[in-house]
Amino acid sequence: MERLEEVMHKRKRTLIMPDSDDEEEEDLLEAEATVVLTDREVFDCPICLNQLFTPVFQCENGHIVCSSCLSKLKRKCPFCNMRIDIRCRGLEKFLQSINILCKFAHNGCTKTMPYSKKIEHEQVCQHVTCFCPYPSCSFERSPSLLYRHFRVHHELSTTRFTYNTTFSVSVEINQKQIFLQERHGSVVFILHHEVQQNGRAFYVDCVGLSTLKDMFAYHLTAESMDMDTSVTLKSVPEVHKQLPKHTFLKKHLTVPSAFAGDNGILSLSVCIIKDDPAALEVQEGERGLYDPVAHKVLKVVLNNPDALDCSICHKQLWTPVFQNYNSSYLSSRTHTSNDISSKSVNVDLINTHTV
Ligand SMILES: [Zn+2]
Ligand SMILES: [Zn+2]
Ligand SMILES: [Zn+2]
Ligand SMILES: [Zn+2]
Ligand SMILES: [Zn+2]
Known part of the structure; x- marks a missing residue:
């Protein structure tokens, strides 16, 4: 015993x-x-x-x-x-x-x-532990507490956006992740970037409850400098409690390197689509205090x-x-x-x- x-x-x-x-x-x-x-x-x-x-x-x-x-x-x-x-x-x-x-x-x-x-x-459980996706940040809490943390602590490195509205992101050649947070400070999305042999690769995922899975879709579009060619990816973001390390998703958008300017900066149009933009509680999980x-x-x-x-x-x-x-x-x-x-x-x- x-x-x-x-x-x-x-x-x-x-x-x-x-x-x-x-x-x-x-x-x-x-x-x-x-x-x-x-x-x-x-x-x-x-x-x-x-x-x-x-x-x-x-x-x-x-x-x-x-x-x-x-x-x-x-x-x-x-x-x-x-x-x-x-x-x-x-x-x-x-x-x-x-x-x-x-x-x-x-x-x-x-x-x-x-x-x-x-x-x-x-x-x-709506209070399941999620991990801050920001590099070398060790914060871990419920989704709702994590989103609040992200809004406060990583504000300067985050692009704010509105659902169902196309916005533009400039990606430098050595940037691996671009953090996107919805305007009201809820779900955190990550635009992943990798320089590959045949071009620049991109995809989006997010951190939160697994119930977010069917809630979102996203579009990524890049245009050539003379604007006569474009590539687009329409996909569904994967949802993670903790971002997987050292894996780059196979389903991604490959943008020809020539689409970038001489400085290596590539402009990408992003739209995160949500059917019901009003359902904030559902996406954040229940609120609660850390104990x-x-x-x-x-x-x-x-x-x-x-x-x-x-x-x-x-x-x-x-x-x-x-x-x-x-x-x-x-x-x-x-x-x-x-x-x-x-x-x-x-x-x-x-x-x-x-x-
Ligand atoms: Zn006894
Ligand atoms: Zn024994
Ligand atoms: Zn056992
Ligand atoms: Zn619980
Ligand atoms: Zn953090």
Whole structure:
């Protein structure tokens, strides 16, 4: 039960429920308790680092693995070489009894959900972490916070534009990225540029929620100096939470080098098309405030406040914790085998020493 012990170590404080004369209210308050865990990764498999789900397994020394790692490891514990044979039902029971905050709570997400629904929510969460595309900037937050950051911190290197309106961008020969931000300061687009053998290559992508995917299209046009020839690309920008490094998209516009002036500066007409320019909220994601505390700790709400109590004496569990083989009975060391048998719980409980 090493992991559950870890949980208890990391429980900084349990909110004390206030006294109340109103019995009904008291019952409600007693129905849940908040636990603050100082390690956000405490519910992750130590091998693959994915979120743990029932069934969870452990060796006799209490080392925990998830079920997919179990088969890969051929049931041999990578920490102590013991056979991994035991269902870690104590931890499973705990996981089933908690409501957990979204992984992106520090980005302003306020949703709480049963542990089993966590991944499902995080795939559609509006507060998912996006990374600033500006070179060597390490800012990472929700889309709405990132766009605000970009507007404030990278304003001088950004071209502002209006949707569905063609604007012109001058690209120098050594410029690799040109940042474009919509006039209201929302979605950040990146015009990528690379000098290739057969000309100058361009495409556009953007940073934000994956729901932006079908929202935009773009046109790029370049004209020769005498304006009698032009090349155009009509495409859909890829959407990234983090710009992929060192990849230049194959679907791009190639502009003949002769289209540029003697100074190497090439003028490009850009239009970013959006069907519904009014739907600002949809493109930015929900707003929210950065919460530095939530970035360091994990808040867990126990639906069943007894989840961290001894199954026998109902006192708060403390390290070390013992579990009955393959059952969810948990107990602290203080019990003698007499206590346990008098409650007709298998004496394996104290033999399964899992410190
Ligand atoms: Zn695993
Ligand atoms: Zn082990
Ligand atoms: Zn969320
Ligand atoms: Zn930045
Ligand atoms: Zn007890």
